[in-house]
Amino acid sequence: MTSPPPPRSRSSDAQSGSATLVALRGIDKTFANGTLALSGLDLDIRENEFVSLLGPSGCGKSTALRILAGLIPASRGDVAWTGGGSAEDHRGEIxxxxxxxxxxxxxxxxxxxxxxLRLRGVSRRDAADAIASSLDLVGLSRFAHAYPRELSGGMKMRVxxxxxxxxxxxxxxxxxxxxxLDExxxxxxxxDLLRLQREFGCTVVFVTHSVYESVYLSTRIVVMAARPGRIVAEIPVAAPTPRSEAFRTTPLYGTLCREASAALHxxxxxADDTDPAHADH
Incomplete structure (x- = not known):
């Protein structure tokens, strides 16, 4: 049976610096109903960064994420992985x-x-260590034998x-x-997510509607607009890491939130009062 992959080395991550991991080039996505969800999207995702895709509903954030993952195809453009290949070839890295x-x-x-792991042909016995370490990472080792109905919303998300x-x-x-989830x-x-990224050593691409969440988590915020979905601003978050709750009270945090909020606005x-999207019902 196939064995689960070993933990990744953080030393190799450090050596990679800001090298591009995967890039979207000229991505368009038109759905079967004619909706143009994305148009001309260009985005580089680099090693070890935390990128937030920030924007209103309908701007194509989730669509871009699914194209990155290979869950849906682009209508036009390329997803270029370092070393070549498609998302399917990199499935174990996503x-x-x-x-x-x-x-x-x-x-x-x-x-x-x-x-x-089972879907990749790993036996339950060979997967035991990977399961245990993954649950330990999210603080749920004691709940390995619990069922989802016995967990809170936050615990389910940790699973x-x-x-x-x-x-x-x-x-x-x-x-x-x-x-x-509640605030x-x-x-x-x-x-916990920031801690996991530090301990685990991976790149994160995070979709959110929240300006405050994007500033707190990210090393870079990508602001998107709709009709069609496209990138209108990129905001670097040059704040020290690791971050704690104290960061939310700093002048830098406030400045970045105002900058992200202005870009989102x-x-x-x-607002167009004739547009059904802005109707009360």
């Missing part, structure tokens, strides 16, 4: 966390984490993150994973 935990309700926490980490991905793609849980998971454009 972890994906959806907005909902999407756990199997009939399976234990450990078996939910085991799923991507989803552990499942994505089980293959030791090089890039972690996250589609608004904390949007449905206290969300702040706690923000801190410009991306959304003026």
């Amino acid at each position: 972890g994906f966390v959806f907005q909902e935990p999407t756990l199997m309700p009939w399976a234990t926490v450990a078996d939910n984490v085991f799923l991507p 989803s993150i552990a499942r994505a980490l089980s293959l030791r991905p090089r890039i972690l793609l996250m589609d608004e994973p904390f949007a449905a 206290i849980t969300r702040f706690k998971l923000n801190d 410009e991306a959304m454009g003026p």
Whole structure:
């Protein structure tokens, strides 16, 4: 049987510096109903950075993430991976966390984490260490034999993150994973995510609607506008790491939040009262 991949070396990450890991080049996406979701999207994702895709609903953030993951094809353009190949060729290097935990309700926490390893042909015995270490990373070792119905919303999301980490991905793609959680849980998971990135050593691409979350988490914020989806601003977040709750009270945090908020406001454009999207119903 295939064995799970070993943990990645942080020393090799440090040596890679800011080298591009994957790039979107001239990406267009038109859906079957004629909706132009993305147009001319160019985006480089570099080693070990934390990139937030920030923008209003309908701007194509999630679509761009799914194209990066190889879950849907682009209508035009290229996804260029360092070393060549497609997303399918790099499947073992990609972890994906959806907005909902999407756990199997009939399976234990450990078996939910085991799923991507099982799909790659890893036996349960050979996967045991990877499952245990993934649960330890998210602080759920004691809940390995629990079922999703016995967990809080935040704990379910931790299981989803552990499942994505089980293959030791090089890039972690996250589609608004904390949007449905209360503020206290969300702040706690923000801190946990930054810790995981430091300990695990991977690139993160994170979709969010929240200016405050994007500034707190990111090394770079990519602001997108809709109709069609496109990048309108990139904001580097030159704040020291590791970050703590104290960062939220600094002048730099406030300045970056105002800059991101202004870029987002410009991306959304003026409200059009004749547009159904702005109707009360």
